[in-house]
Amino acid sequence: MITHMVLLKIRPDVPRPKVEAVFGEIGTLQRVIPGIRSYSWGAYSSPEGLQRGYTHGFCMTFTDAAARDTYLPHPEHERVKARVLEVLDGGVAGVLAFDYES
Secondary structure, eight states: OEEEEEEEOBOTTSOHHHHHHHHHHHHHHHHHSTTEEEEEEEEOOOTTOOOTTOOEEEEEEESSHHHHHHHTTOHHHHHHHHHHHHTBTTGGGGEEEEEEEO
């Protein structure tokens, strides 16, 4: 199984309904791209204060590396990724992705 963690720096001027819509779109990928086992997202909520400007994050799990590798260039992923980039502070500089195998 592959866990795909993504941290995002959402611009402060983006209204909450738009943020929720973007994360909802990410969630639709589970229905159209095979091999996505789970998806969850949320806003930063820890009292530690270690978020370094990242305001939101999501995790996806894939059945295996091949499923993740199918997801990355998939046209629907590319479409949703473009919508995510529209709300980020700094564009692609506002993203941190980290995958691990378990």
